[in-house]
Amino acid sequence: MSGLFSPIDIRGLKLKNRIVMPPMASYTGTEEGYITPETSQYYRARAAGGVGLIIIEHTYVLPSGRRHRRQLGLVSDAHAGLLRPLVDEVHRHGAVAVIQLTHAGAKATADVIGQTPIAPSTVKASSDEPAAAAMDAHQIDQVVEAFVACARRAADAGFDGVELHGAHGYLLNQFMSPVTNSRTDEYGDGPEGRLRLPLRVIHAVREAVGPELIIMYRLGADDGLPGGITPEDALKIAPRLVDAGVDVIDVSGGLRGYQPFEWKGEGFFADISSRVKTVCGAPVIVTGGVKSPATADSIVRQSKADLVGIGRALLKDPNWTAHARLEQA
Numbered sequence: 001m002s003g004l005f006s007p008i009d010i011r012g013l014k015l016k017n018r019i020v021m022p023p024m025a026s027y028t029g030t031e032e033g034y035i036t037p038e039t040s041q042y043y044r045a046r047a048a049g050g051v052g053l054i055i056i057e058h059t060y061v062l063p064s065g066r067r068h069r070r071q072l073g074l075v076s077d078a079h080a081g082l083l084r085p086l087v088d089e090v091h092r093h094g095a096v097a098v099i100q101l102t103h104a105g106a107k108a109t110a111d112v113i114g115q116t117p118i119a120p121s122t123v124k125a126s127s128d129e130p131a132a133a134a135m136d137a138h139q140i141d142q143v144v145e146a147f148v149a150c151a152r153r154a155a156d157a158g159f160d161g162v163e164l165h166g167a168h169g170y171l172l173n174q175f176m177s178p179v180t181n182s183r184t185d186e187y188g189d190g191p192e193g194r195l196r197l198p199l200r201v202i203h204a205v206r207e208a209v210g211p212e213l214i215i216m217y218r219l220g221a222d223d224g225l226p227g228g229i230t231p232e233d234a235l236k237i238a239p240r241l242v243d244a245g246v247d248v249i250d251v252s253g254g255l256r257g258y259q260p261f262e263w264k265g266e267g268f269f270a271d272i273s274s275r276v277k278t279v280c281g282a283p284v285i286v287t288g289g290v291k292s293p294a295t296a297d298s299i300v301r302q303s304k305a306d307l308v309g310i311g312r313a314l315l316k317d318p319n320w321t322a323h324a325r326l327e328q329a
Contacts, residue, residue, distance in 0.1 A: 004297040005325060008306060010283055011214050011247050013160055015096050015307075017052040018300050019321050022250075022287045022309035023100040023163065023218075025057045025071065033060065033073025040086050046314055047093035050321035053307065054090050055163055055216075055250075056083075056099040058170075061146040065103030065171065066112050074101065075146075080153035087158040098161040098216060101150050103143055105171030106132035106180065120174050120181040120188065120197075140187065140197060143171065144204050151205045151213070161214025164201060167252040172198045173220040176237070177255055179228045195237065199244045206245030216285075217246045220254030221272045229254050231272045238280040250285040251276055251305070258288070266295045267304070274304035285309055293324035 106119035119132035166172035174180040221234035251273040273286035287309025
């Protein structure tokens with residue numbers, strides 16, 4: 001039976017354990033989205049501590065998709081060039097390196113991007129932000145092209161894979177959710193239309209990077225809002241993502257984010273991930289309040305997920321993985 005420290009193969013790539021550093025924003029980039037020595041140290045410390053898979057934080061694919069100042073970007077070859085030494089360092093410590101690619105859509109910050117945010121429909125991400133503008137066909141094409149260009153840059157930088165951010169109320173999640181997508185064209189008007197853009201991005205990225213790169217998808221499996229995506233919807237969506245070319249489903253929250261206030265305890269997405277795992281035919285990651293090695297190990301042994309993201313506990317202790325191994329010895 002597999003446990004937390006069992007290796008796992010994904011698309012021919014061997015991970016030394018099931019421990020994942022999830023994509024947690026460090027806010028250490030420059031104003032132009034370049035990494036800094038602080039960024040490198042942030043990831044180097046967790047790689048040296050023994051993590052099996054490191055997912056570099058949400059990285060914007062277009063300037064119009066920036067959520068925060070000092071967020072990382074991958075919008076030029078120069079961005080990719082500066083990332084390569086970091087990837088080499090992660091590899092040197094025996095970890096697999098993936099970068100999360102995202103567009104914030106309606107959640108982009110207007111004063112950061114210098115324009116009105118764009119989204120599937122005219123929606124407001126929050127009461128203190130302006131309403132986003134509904135995207136036209138050209139803007140949708142631009143987003144697809146941007147994900148492809150950034151995936152290619154990630155490959156050039158030496159990353160083992162990319163994660164497409166379809167959770168936490170970001171653009172791909174916005175297209176998928178009935179709450180934020182009221183379009184009546186081919187990119188809305190029912191579940192199939194709302195899924196069109198995420199599937200199109202996956203197909204395009206897979207075609208661009210070929211069979212070698214891992215493609216992961218962070219799935220907002222529960223919007224937690226009336227009329228939004230439910231876990232039952234996620235059970236239908238996840239297999240479609242895998243059929244389109246995704247290798248790993250990373251289960252998280254939808255429009256209400258990675259931890260709605262009433263979701264408490266360790267592994268609060270594990271029940272959903274266990275259900276997704278039974279239907280998607282691909283490895284599944286779950287993150288959500290997991291702090292103790294015993295809980296993480298139990299999630300793997302009970303087949304609730306194949307890999308476990310350790311978030312705040314890993315921020316607090318970069319050597320969490322090494323301590324967990326001693327605890328299990």
